[in-house]
Amino acid sequence: MDTVLIVDDEECIRQELAAIIEEKGRRLLSAGNGAEALEQLGSEKVDVVLTDIRMPVMDGFDLIKKTRQQWPSIPIITITAFASTETAVQALRAGAYDYVTKPFSIDEIRNVVSHALQGRRLFKEVNYLRGRLAQRYSLDNIIGQCPAMQRVFDTISLVASAPCNILITGESGTGKDIVAQAIHEHSPRNKGRFVPINCGSIPEGLLESELFGHVKGSFSGAVSHKEGLIQTANGGTVFLDEIGDMPLALQAKLLRLIQNKQVQKVGSTRQESVDVRIIAATNKKLDIQIAEKAFRKDLYYRINVVELALPPLRNRGGDICLLASHFLSCYSNLLSRKVNKFNPEVTKAFHRYPWPGNVRELENAVERAVTFCTSRIIELEHLPRAITDYLEDRMANGGLLQDRLANFEVNCLKAAMEANDHDLALTAKALGISLATLYRKMKKLNIHPGRRITAIAPESKSNQQLQHYP
Ligand SMILES: Nc1ncnc2c1ncn2[C@@H]1O[C@H](COP(=O)(O)OP(=O)(O)OP(=O)(O)O)[C@@H](O)[C@H]1O
Ligand SMILES: [Mg+2]
Structure with missing residues (x-):
């Protein structure tokens, strides 16, 4: 349920505003001045504040400032006197979300409140999803107690907050993706985006424009200006998965990005600054690729400042x-x-x-x-x-010999049981072993009895009692 707090020193205006914005699924609270409003904000969950500016005890400006400090994500809408642009600008500068001027129309008030509530809902959703993401990629969710994984965790904790580039190596499915995300979530860049780019799955001809963007008309399909994935990660982390599949020409461009922190769109001559951390991953042996001249040595040294090797x-x-x-x-x-x-x-x-x-x-x-x-x-x-x-x-x-013998024993026991119509007493007799030994072997080799269970369990205290295998 959305909650709107209406703040005005005149009771009749509060009532008028309440009547305008009242809606199913909306809760309305009211306060007669800024101080009362702060009290409500402290004790209730408020989504939007709708406030007058001129009020006794504490005016609208003070209320905006104090709310900004304590609850920065709650949007505040101010109601200012007609033609008082200066007051409106002042309120916006103090951190108000929007303003309406008196005399206000019903639609105007409804629209601005709906917008603010929509923004608030999006904010809450993003926050919730961020929390879920951070939880999913928290180190607690990466399971591993073996010494090799403990070393991985130690390294993650050490390097997450450092600005260095990281190379994650390991066979397919060893957790390179979740480790890269965990590093991002534990780094100061976690308010920025984590942008994964699979260098192996984007066609070579498209990869450059996907990574660096392009300007309109730079090639036949470039009908509009396009931001590159690297720029969308500005302030965050770019995860270059399967970096071993990156074509040599792009490796040179990536090297320039790492060295100069600049990108150049396809078809543009302008260099644009960008601040990203690179985490790369590969399941190929890059040293072999370097020897085969398929991967640049200088780029390898740039991305491999820290190597995290995930064990199979x-x-x-x-x-x-x-x-x-x-x-x-x-x-x-x-x-x-x-x-x-x-x-x-x-x-x-x-x-x-x-x-x-x-x-x-x-x-x-x-x-x-x-x-x-x-x-x-x-x-x-x-x-x-x-x-x-x-x-x-x-x-x-x-x-192992023990596996082969066990297999041989399983086959013998199963065949004997089959031949004796799953009568365990007869099976034991045919094999020349006691019923107790047969039970023990069945348990050890995980063999289940067939349809007929007629034998008396050897460990049974009562001779009368028929038991199912254990
Ligand atoms: N240590 C771990 N604890 C919990 N889940 C894990 C762990 N390692 C991997 N996983 C899970 O295993 C799956 C594969 O992991 P991930 O995609 O990170 O592997 P990858 O090394 O990137 O694979 P590929 O080389 O194929 O891209 C994912 O669902 C991931 O959540
Ligand atoms: Mg992966």
């Missing part, structure tokens, strides 16, 4: 499970599911799989598993084929 997921040890649990609770909430656990076999699989797609692949795997899981526990069957196929293949065709 397979080298992050316990972080794999931490990340998996994090994604499990995220997607469980998002999809309104009650899934809250991984079967230990799944956790084992997570550690054995090499994760070529890194954290992104793990996130996708967990999202898929939550989608297909109908109970509370994620089982191997819920994982994507890429993971289960890899593990089966490794068990069958290579890998």
